[in-house]
Amino acid sequence: xxxxxxxxxxxxxxxxxxxxxxxxxxxxxxSMYWYRQDPGMGLRLIYYSASEGTTDKGEVPNGYNVSxxxxxxxxxxxxxxxxxxxxxxxxxxSALFTNYGYTFGSGTRLTVV
Amino acid sequence: EDKVxxxxxxxxxxxxxxxxxxxxxxxxxxxxxxxxxxxxxxPTFLFMLTSSGIEKKSGRLSSIxxxxxxxxxxxxxxxxxxxxxxxxxxxxxxxxYKLTFGKGTLLTVNP
Numbered sequence: 001x002x003x004x005x006x007x008x009x010x011x012x013x014x015x016x017x018x019x020x021x022x023x024x025x026x027x028x029x030x031s032m033y034w035y036r037q038d039p040g041m042g043l044r045l046i047y048y049s050a051s052e053g054t055t056d057k058g059e060v061p062n063g064y065n066v067s068x069x070x071x072x073x074x075x076x077x078x079x080x081x082x083x084x085x086x087x088x089x090x091x092x093x094s095a096l097f098t099n100y101g102y103t104f105g106s107g108t109r110l111t112v113v
Numbered sequence: 114e115d116k117v118x119x120x121x122x123x124x125x126x127x128x129x130x131x132x133x134x135x136x137x138x139x140x141x142x143x144x145x146x147x148x149x150x151x152x153x154x155x156p157t158f159l160f161m162l163t164s165s166g167i168e169k170k171s172g173r174l175s176s177i178x179x180x181x182x183x184x185x186x187x188x189x190x191x192x193x194x195x196x197x198x199x200x201x202x203x204x205x206x207x208x209x210y211k212l213t214f215g216k217g218t219l220l221t222v223n224p
């Protein structure tokens with residue numbers, strides 16, 4: 001089925017470890033996004049990529065880096081994980097200049113101990 | 114900076130009740146307002162509203178936008194336990210359509 005695929009679904013890291021969350025979409029969307037969701041905080045934008053070759057910071061970018069590898073793939077990297085990065089991470093994509101909203105991946109539950 | 118405020122943040126009702134969820138926004142260059150439902154996993158799209166006063170309806174759910182008041186409401190009639198979820202309101206802003214979300218309303222429907 002067409003959609004947004006995120007891996008892994010669950011991950012436990014020790015403080016200071018690094019990891020990359022992968023996201024791929026097969027809907028030919030131009031724009032891709034990484035959000036984190038914490039209890040009572042809604043969804044907060046970490047980074048986004050309006051189109052292939054561009055990335056921009058969102059509301060909470062500190063401690064993260066991203067790579068728009070090609071039109072399909074947008075990865076999120078934690079270089080040195082901290083307990084404050086324990087969260088559920090969602091990748092999403094959308095067509096540019098559309099009001100149709102996003103298609104979300106199923107999420108990655110990350111725990112940093 | 115774009116801003117979305119939802120109220121209440123949580124709500125507990127009994128099956129059969131009618132609920133109204135609120136969303137207010139501040140955004141430059143308003144285009145639309147979106148409602149999502151989030152159960153266990155990813156948010157799923159409910160409605161997109163662009164014009165004031167025009168109700169969007171899907172079964173027992175309906176929503177309306179008031180551009181003068183910079184707000185929207187989501188109504189759910191005859192609630193069921195399956196309506197238990199977080200309801201998120203979002204507005205796209207800027208030139209890249211990145212969505213700004215509210216904190217959500219956690220709705221719990223008890224049998």
